[in-house]
Amino acid sequence: MLCLFNTNFNNFVLNLNQKIFTMIQIKTTKVAQSKLNEIDFNNLGFGSVFSDHMLICDYKNGAWGKPEIIPFQPMSLMPSAKIFHYGQSIFEGMKAYKDKDSITWLFRPEENFNRLNKSAKRLAIPELPKEVFFEGLKALLKVDNDWIPSVKGSSLYIRPIIFATGEGFHASPADGYRFLIATAPSGPYFSGKVSVLIEEKYSRSANGGVGYAKAGGNYAGQFYPTQLAIEKGYNQVIWTDDNTHEYIEEAGAMNIFVRIDDTLITGPTSDRILDGVTRKSIIDIANAEGIPVEVRKFTVSEVIEASKNGRLKEMFGAGTAAVISPISSFGYRDQDYDLPELEKSYASFLKDKITSIQTNSAEDPFGWRFKV
Numbered sequence: 001m002l003c004l005f006n007t008n009f010n011n012f013v014l015n016l017n018q019k020i021f022t023m024i025q026i027k028t029t030k031v032a033q034s035k036l037n038e039i040d041f042n043n044l045g046f047g048s049v050f051s052d053h054m055l056i057c058d059y060k061n062g063a064w065g066k067p068e069i070i071p072f073q074p075m076s077l078m079p080s081a082k083i084f085h086y087g088q089s090i091f092e093g094m095k096a097y098k099d100k101d102s103i104t105w106l107f108r109p110e111e112n113f114n115r116l117n118k119s120a121k122r123l124a125i126p127e128l129p130k131e132v133f134f135e136g137l138k139a140l141l142k143v144d145n146d147w148i149p150s151v152k153g154s155s156l157y158i159r160p161i162i163f164a165t166g167e168g169f170h171a172s173p174a175d176g177y178r179f180l181i182a183t184a185p186s187g188p189y190f191s192g193k194v195s196v197l198i199e200e201k202y203s204r205s206a207n208g209g210v211g212y213a214k215a216g217g218n219y220a221g222q223f224y225p226t227q228l229a230i231e232k233g234y235n236q237v238i239w240t241d242d243n244t245h246e247y248i249e250e251a252g253a254m255n256i257f258v259r260i261d262d263t264l265i266t267g268p269t270s271d272r273i274l275d276g277v278t279r280k281s282i283i284d285i286a287n288a289e290g291i292p293v294e295v296r297k298f299t300v301s302e303v304i305e306a307s308k309n310g311r312l313k314e315m316f317g318a319g320t321a322a323v324i325s326p327i328s329s330f331g332y333r334d335q336d337y338d339l340p341e342l343e344k345s346y347a348s349f350l351k352d353k354i355t356s357i358q359t360n361s362a363e364d365p366f367g368w369r370f371k372v
Contacts, residue, residue: 044187203242254317
């Protein structure tokens with residue numbers, strides 16, 4: 001890749017798959033005063049403080065425009081903007097890591113880009129050009145390089161978003177959209193033990209719906225049932241299928257795995273289940289390490305029976321934010337079931353494998369790391 005610089009623009013020449021060269025100009029306007037000195041990188045929460053800059057790119061007149069890096073700031077939208085009325089909004093979750101040599105790495109970003117456009121298609125949002133996503137993201141990470149934590153267990157959380165900016169009260173797709181990337185230096189997503197409630201009434205998604213897309217409304221619909229579970233003393237909800245509520249599908253905003261005896265089990269992706277990047281990685285690592293894996297439907301009754309007879313060894317959620325979040329207990333029909341505390345768990349083993357690849361502290365036999 002050839003990089004040319006002048007005072008206002010980073011000019012990137014990108015060789016696309018078709019071997020066509022496309023010039024992208026990314027205008028950069030830097031903050032007058034950085035907030036970096038105000039941040040305690042040894043005591044980071046998750047996604048609560050934000051880096052100095054953000055990337056924006058607007059869709060107007062039937063085409064995506066030029067991306068631009070500007071200071072992180074409020075945005076102005078008209079009350080008639082369709083995002084407020086019809087919810088055309090999608091997002092992704094990614095992380096950037098620094099290794100011991102201060103080199104910045106991403107983890108499987110191609111998967112996030114492909115899923116973003118898969119979500120866009122489902123919500124009738126124009127698909128984003130690949131060069132806008134990748135070159136914009138790399139330019140942003142270079143501008144805010146000092147915001148990427150080097151503290152173990154921390155990372156720069158990256159939030160790409162596309163939402164409708166076009167105006168009108170007519171129930172139809174908007175004619176304008178904004179692609180935005182904001183970032184936040186973040187510590188661990190969860191800490192302490194996690195207790196979950198198996199949901200029997202509410203559903204996260206349904207066949208033919210948008211459950212497989214990272215649409216904002218999917219998550220908004222989870223909040224109320226989760227609040228009810230919290231009021232009962234749980235941290236999160238385990239989602240079951242919308243038809244019978246017999247099959248376990250996801251845990252909170254994460255994919256779910258259970259270990260019965262020595263076999264790791266997770267449900268297949270579908271219209272209802274997000275095709276998680278961490279989920280894919282766990283399956284691939286487990287297969288490579290000789291851990292038996294079954295991708296199949298599994299029922300609440302199967303899990304409860306395994307718990308009662310001592311065969312249920314582990315249960316954990318998997319996603320970008322937490323990587324792997326072990327579940328210590330679950331509740332179902334007014335009864336709680338505890339998971340055993342294992343010295344050598346699949347969850348800790350697999351999380352260590354993934355984070356070691358992400359932070360360039362171990363070999364990457366899968367080719368997942370992406371150098372910025």
